[in-house]
Amino acid sequence: MLEDNGSDVDIALFYFEEHGMMIDFHVSANATEALDYLFAKDGSFRIGPPEVIFLDLHMPKISGLEFLRIIKTNPQTTNIPIVVLVSSASPAELDECKRLGVKRFVQKPLEYENFMSAIRDIDK
Secondary structure, three states, X not given: OEOOOHHHHHHHHHHHXXXXXXXXXXXEOXXXXXXXXXXXXXXXXXXXXXXXXXXXXXXXXXXXXXXXHHHHHOOOOOOOOEEEEEOOOOHHHHHHHHHOOOOEEEEOOOOHHHHHHHHHOOOO
16 A cells, blocks of 8 residues: 555555455555565565555655556556545546556545445456
8 A cells, every 4th residue: 555644544454454354465655665665676576466556646755646657557567456545636647547547546535435345346
């Protein structure tokens, strides 16, 4: 999960626990940290590809949109489902996300039904 707001991270973790989902969950406070966590210097995966990425578009250092471009243009990661967490995204940002293949958006503050619906739809 790429999220710089601790409250949103806590809410997401709570929802996973409430739903009985036992998952490995890594939180990065910015896109640079997430890229360093995912990839070694040679471009190989450090941990293997994640099953899904939850992405806040408004992140420090590298924007969430730039992170999305990196992930979706890398052949190793292009098929990883992305759930975009949105609070104040512009229509242009949302259109760019859709152009890059994002199909799931969850409005912030995170509401249980919307969040869980996005999770259920990941494999569709």
